Amino acid sequence: xxxxxxxxxxxxxxxxxxxxxxxxxxxxxxxxxxxxxxxxxxxxxxxxxxxxxxxxxxxxxxxxxxxxxxxxxxxxxxxxxxxxxxxxxxxxxxxxxxxxxxxxxxxxxxxxxxxxxxxxxxxxxxxxxxxxxxxxxxxxxxxxxxxxxxxxxxxxxxxxxxxxxxxxxxxxxxxxxxxxxxxxxxxxxxxxxxxxxxxxxxxxxxxxxxxxxxxxxxxxxxxxxxxxxxxxxxxxxxxxxxxxxxxxxxxxxxxxxxxxxxxxxxxxxxxxxxxxxxxxxxxxxxxxxxxxxxxxxxxxxxxxxxxxxxxxxxxxxxxxxxxxxxxxxxxxxxxxxxxxxxxxxxxxxxxxxxxxxxxxxxxxxxxxxxxxxxxxxxxxxxxxxxxxxxxxxxxxxxxxxxxxxxxxxxxxxxxxxxxxxxxxxxxxxxxxxxxxxxxxxxxxxxxxxxxxxxxxxxxxxxxxxxxxxxxxxxxxxxxxxxxxxxxxxxxxxxxxxxxxxxxxxxxxxxxxxxxxxxxxxxxxxxxxxxxxxxxxxxxxxxxxxxxxxxxxxxxxxxxxxxxxxxxxxx
Amino acid sequence: xxxxxxxxxxxxxxxxxxxxxxxxxxxxxxxxxxxxxxxxxxxxxxxxxxxxxxxxxxxxxxxxxxxxxxxxxxxxxxxxxxxxxxxxxxxxxxxxx
Numbered sequence: 001x002x003x004x005x006x007x008x009x010x011x012x013x014x015x016x017x018x019x020x021x022x023x024x025x026x027x028x029x030x031x032x033x034x035x036x037x038x039x040x041x042x043x044x045x046x047x048x049x050x051x052x053x054x055x056x057x058x059x060x061x062x063x064x065x066x067x068x069x070x071x072x073x074x075x076x077x078x079x080x081x082x083x084x085x086x087x088x089x090x091x092x093x094x095x096x097x098x099x100x101x102x103x104x105x106x107x108x109x110x111x112x113x114x115x116x117x118x119x120x121x122x123x124x125x126x127x128x129x130x131x132x133x134x135x136x137x138x139x140x141x142x143x144x145x146x147x148x149x150x151x152x153x154x155x156x157x158x159x160x161x162x163x164x165x166x167x168x169x170x171x172x173x174x175x176x177x178x179x180x181x182x183x184x185x186x187x188x189x190x191x192x193x194x195x196x197x198x199x200x201x202x203x204x205x206x207x208x209x210x211x212x213x214x215x216x217x218x219x220x221x222x223x224x225x226x227x228x229x230x231x232x233x234x235x236x237x238x239x240x241x242x243x244x245x246x247x248x249x250x251x252x253x254x255x256x257x258x259x260x261x262x263x264x265x266x267x268x269x270x271x272x273x274x275x276x277x278x279x280x281x282x283x284x285x286x287x288x289x290x291x292x293x294x295x296x297x298x299x300x301x302x303x304x305x306x307x308x309x310x311x312x313x314x315x316x317x318x319x320x321x322x323x324x325x326x327x328x329x330x331x332x333x334x335x336x337x338x339x340x341x342x343x344x345x346x347x348x349x350x351x352x353x354x355x356x357x358x359x360x361x362x363x364x365x366x367x368x369x370x371x372x373x374x375x376x377x378x379x380x381x382x383x384x385x386x387x388x389x390x391x392x393x394x395x396x397x398x399x400x401x402x403x404x405x406x407x408x409x410x411x412x413x414x415x416x417x418x419x420x421x422x423x424x425x426x427x428x429x430x431x432x433x434x435x436x437x438x439x440x441x442x443x444x445x446x447x448x449x450x451x452x453x454x455x456x457x458x459x460x461x462x463x464x465x466x467x468x469x470x471x472x473x474x475x476x477x478x479x480x481x482x483x484x485x486x487x488x489x490x491x492x493x494x495x496x497x498x499x500x501x502x503x504x505x506x507x508x509x510x511x512x513x514x515x516x517x518x519x520x521x522x523x524x525x526x527x528x529x530x531x532x533x534x535x536x537x538x539x540x541x542x543x544x545x546x547x548x549x550x551x552x553x554x555x556x557x558x559x560x561x562x563x564x565x566x567x568x569x570x
Numbered sequence: 571x572x573x574x575x576x577x578x579x580x581x582x583x584x585x586x587x588x589x590x591x592x593x594x595x596x597x598x599x600x601x602x603x604x605x606x607x608x609x610x611x612x613x614x615x616x617x618x619x620x621x622x623x624x625x626x627x628x629x630x631x632x633x634x635x636x637x638x639x640x641x642x643x644x645x646x647x648x649x650x651x652x653x654x655x656x657x658x659x660x661x662x663x664x665x666x667x
Binding site for chain 1: 583585590593594617618621622624625628629630631632633634642643644645646647648649650651652655656658659
């Protein structure tokens with residue numbers, strides 16, 4: 001059996017038809033939008049964005065996907081709707097004139113209506129059918145059809161008619177959104193989910209620690225895979241954006257391109273080339289160890305390379321950072337003016353973690369940076385638990401790495417134990433981890449820095465002294481002495497001592513040289529005087545010898561003379 | 571009687587010749603003949619023919635009887651089988667004492 005089935009001609013299976021919503025993120029979670037030509041139920045409490053969600057579905061359909069839509073409102077009047085979405089930049093009146101959208105306000109006034117005997121909702125069907133046919137609509141929103149329950153008394157008829165309505169909409173081949181108010185214990189107050197079995201999306205608005213987060217969850221999506229988590233979403237000037245926050249795979253591209261950290265001596269510790277592009281870097285350390293300075297230096301260097309950078313500051317205002325960094329020689333203002341650097345400062349308590357993540361996403365989508373700095377992530381802990389912060393950072397890192405954006409986090413560690421993990425437990429997530437720590441000795445405090453880890457490269461294992469000067473950041477080799485590692489003035493003293501020692505040695509060497517020279521001179525002069533002495537002795541000896549000769553000659557002559565004289569006398 | 575010069579303008583919305591519509595129209599005619607002889611106008615609107623009219627009077631249910639004049643506007647939905655309710659709704663008879 002299995003053999004024959006595997007040999008079947010491979011027919012491409014008909015894929016489940018879907019209608020794109022155009023809502024950022026939602027189409028990714030649902031794998032292409034809502035089920036086409038079927039009703040979808042969107043339920044949630046008051047003010048959780050149901051109407052906005054559905055109006056976006058209609059407007060996007062009309063504007064982006066060439067699918068006109070009917071918006072049948074049981075709550076808001078057409079004029080109110082027009083005003084409400086004008087703030088999002090959509091002109092519903094114009095769209096209505098262009099026959100792309102049709103708004104229909106259904107008003108039910110209980111006090112005007114008397115019920116007697118049998119009836120059905122054909123009026124609604126005809127009305128909706130007329131609206132659909134008049135513009136050739138492919139999308140329909142019924143917002144909120146449950147209002148019928150308060151307007152009409154006969155629940156039996158109503159339920160039967162609603163069931164018929166949803167079937168009829170399927171036959172009409174329109175993609176429908178039906179909104180429903182959330183009831184206690186059930187998804188909707190009147191159990192609409194019983195009738196709509198294709199797709200149910202739940203919107204929620206949750207407040208934890210006085211911080212609100214909007215969440216979206218797909219409760220059910222028949223015939224399709226979908227993300228099952230609660231996804232935070234954001235409503236802002238551009239409407240709804242949903243964040244597919246958990247990426248399911250770890251399949252992002254990597255590059256072996258390296259980028260400088262802005263601190264040449266730090267680059268030298270990382271094979272002389274710096275960090276990998278697209279990696280995540282954690283700088284952790286105790287208070288006042290220069291984490292922000294390192295981050296600013298990294299950003300400064302990126303901007304110098306003409307790369308865009310976003311700096312998320314959770315602790316200081318941009319002006320404060322700019323001023324402070326100017327004091328160590330980084331002019332960040334010029335990069336802001338050049339449009340390369342963007343600061344985004346907000347208190348972590350401004351909104352929930354997920355909202356932070358969503359707003360970070362949005363900013364990154366808009367600005368498309370090469371580098372992102374988050375300074376510091378520790379403060380996020382004030383709005384969430386450790387595991388929440390960690391899961392947020394995982395998702396952020398995933399997102400950034402999929403876009404090849406380098407990210408630097410700074411984290412404050414509360415104690416000085418070296419092996420201590422950072423509070424957020426992100427150290428296992430990051431690719432590189434720099435640790436800046438205090439080294440306290442001899443009545444002073446100095447900064448030491450080392451590379452805890454750096455994936456994929458041979459990094460230095462040395463502790464360097466980290467010095468902040470007017471001209472920027474430097475790493476200095478620490479001095480090893482019998483007493484241990486020396487930093488700060490102890491290092492300087494040691495350096496001085498070494499200089500002195502060298503001078504002394506040089507001096508001693510010079511003196512010996514001169515001594516030898518002198519000795520040589522003395523000996524040489526001695527040799528000269530001995531030579532002189534020898535010459536004078538030789539002279540003396542020679543003189544005696546010559547005199548002897550002369551005397552001998554003279555005596556000879558004299559004797560000959562005498563002989564001659566004697567002969568002459570004869 | 572102050573109602574002497576008033577004319578009841580009644581509109582009955584139907585969708586085709588369904589049993590409910592036919593019953594409703596028959597009932598309505600009967601009540602009017604009985605209580606409003608000579609003082610009423612009935613306009614039957616078939617939404618299958620004129621669907622665009624449904625929006626104006628906020629018609630959802632079929633059949634719906636709309637009383638425009640005299641004020642206040644009232645709507646009576648259903649096949650009008652309950653005479654008492656219809657007459658109250660049309661302001662012909664005051665609500666039960």
